[in-house]
Amino acid sequence: MAKKGRVFSGARPTGRQHLGNYLGAIKNYVALQDDYECVYCIVDLHALTTVDTTENLRQNTYEMALDWLAAGIRPEETIMFVQSQVPEVTELHTILSMVTPLGKLTDLPTFKEKVRENPDNINYGLVGYPVLMTADIVLYKSDVVPVGVDQAPHLEFARETVRSFNYRFNTKALIEPQMKNTEIPKVLGIDGVQKMGKSLNNHIELASSPDDTRQRVMQMVTDPQRMKRTDPGNPDVCNVFTMHKIFSSAEEVEMVNAECRRAGIGCVDCKKRFAANLNNSLAPFRAKRDEIGANPDAVWDVLHDGAKRARMIAQKTMDDVREAVQLPR
Ligand code: TRP
Numbered sequence: 001m002a003k004k005g006r007v008f009s010g011a012r013p014t015g016r017q018h019l020g021n022y023l024g025a026i027k028n029y030v031a032l033q034d035d036y037e038c039v040y041c042i043v044d045l046h047a048l049t050t051v052d053t054t055e056n057l058r059q060n061t062y063e064m065a066l067d068w069l070a071a072g073i074r075p076e077e078t079i080m081f082v083q084s085q086v087p088e089v090t091e092l093h094t095i096l097s098m099v100t101p102l103g104k105l106t107d108l109p110t111f112k113e114k115v116r117e118n119p120d121n122i123n124y125g126l127v128g129y130p131v132l133m134t135a136d137i138v139l140y141k142s143d144v145v146p147v148g149v150d151q152a153p154h155l156e157f158a159r160e161t162v163r164s165f166n167y168r169f170n171t172k173a174l175i176e177p178q179m180k181n182t183e184i185p186k187v188l189g190i191d192g193v194q195k196m197g198k199s200l201n202n203h204i205e206l207a208s209s210p211d212d213t214r215q216r217v218m219q220m221v222t223d224p225q226r227m228k229r230t231d232p233g234n235p236d237v238c239n240v241f242t243m244h245k246i247f248s249s250a251e252e253v254e255m256v257n258a259e260c261r262r263a264g265i266g267c268v269d270c271k272k273r274f275a276a277n278l279n280n281s282l283a284p285f286r287a288k289r290d291e292i293g294a295n296p297d298a299v300w301d302v303l304h305d306g307a308k309r310a311r312m313i314a315q316k317t318m319d320d321v322r323e324a325v326q327l328p329r
Contacts, residue, residue, distance in 0.1 A: 013057060022071065066292060233263070
């Protein structure tokens with residue numbers, strides 16, 4: 001079947017993935033493989049821009065790759081690799097930085113946010129983060145990049161940078177990527193308020209045991225207005241209900257919805273049901289993860305093979321770029 005073009009996406013290696021990562025990104029990565037030639041990159045160099053993502057970098061890279069494979073990334077067709085294993089990206093980053101006005105980088109809302117979060121580590125790499133991201137995308141001649149709202153300014157930046165480069169060097173060497181807006185559900189953590197994230201420790205890991213998962217689910221905050229078991233609840237403001245809608249059958253969702261509103265079911269019961277359904281849904285993933293993870297070398301082999309294939313595309317792009325910029329052959 002002819003594919004619609006090449007999709008590229010990158011994610012920082014954050015180790016074992018959680019429900020937010022799955023629903024927000026991985027699920028979509030898996031689905032895109034049916035229609036596009038996909039290139040998925042674990043961006044370890046980007047991870048070096050902040051201290052928390054620098055710790056356990058290699059192990060986190062491995063764990064994330066394993067989760068991707070267990071979730072259904074198919075490495076025979078999809079190129080899955082680690083950013084730093086194709087060093088051409090750093091060369092392209094340097095060249096692209098020459099057509100990037102500094103003010104544009106420091107004005108980005110994403111940069112300002114990083115500065116707020118990491119006031120003690122405002123490094124040069126952090127400023128250039130979107131330039132490196134642009135290099136990722138264009139090095140692999142990507143047509144389409146799926147993005148949520150938070151990364152949209154970066155993609156717009158990438159498109160502008162491509163136009164500046166092609167104009168300045170009078171070339172068509174770089175392809176301007178299209179933004180594919182993906183409807184990314186905002187997955188809340190077990191606190192029911194903040195976005196699910198490892199740093200907030202409000203996450204539910206895909207790879208944890210059924211018991212640990214159940215314990216985590218039992219800690220989930222429900223409708224804060226519902227104080228007593230006999231109070232009617234409001235599923236519309238309950239994060240557990242949101243999750244039921246994703247992981248439970250239509251009949252059960254209907255039942256929970258109706259019974260919660262008339263205090264027919266309590267929050268404890270409701271969460272037990274969700275935990276059971278979640279564990280059921282994750283069982284095949286967990287089995288596959290155990291199977292693949294029994295041989296860590298095989299995971300690294302997948303990544304090395306991906307890097308080899310990625311590098312072939314990258315070298316061709318760099319030939320064109322070097323030609324355009326008139327670096328010596
Ligand atoms: N900036 C992205 C993030 O913080 C990660 C990323 C790096 C990326 N390179 C990319 C995403 C290229 C899409 C395309 O999540």
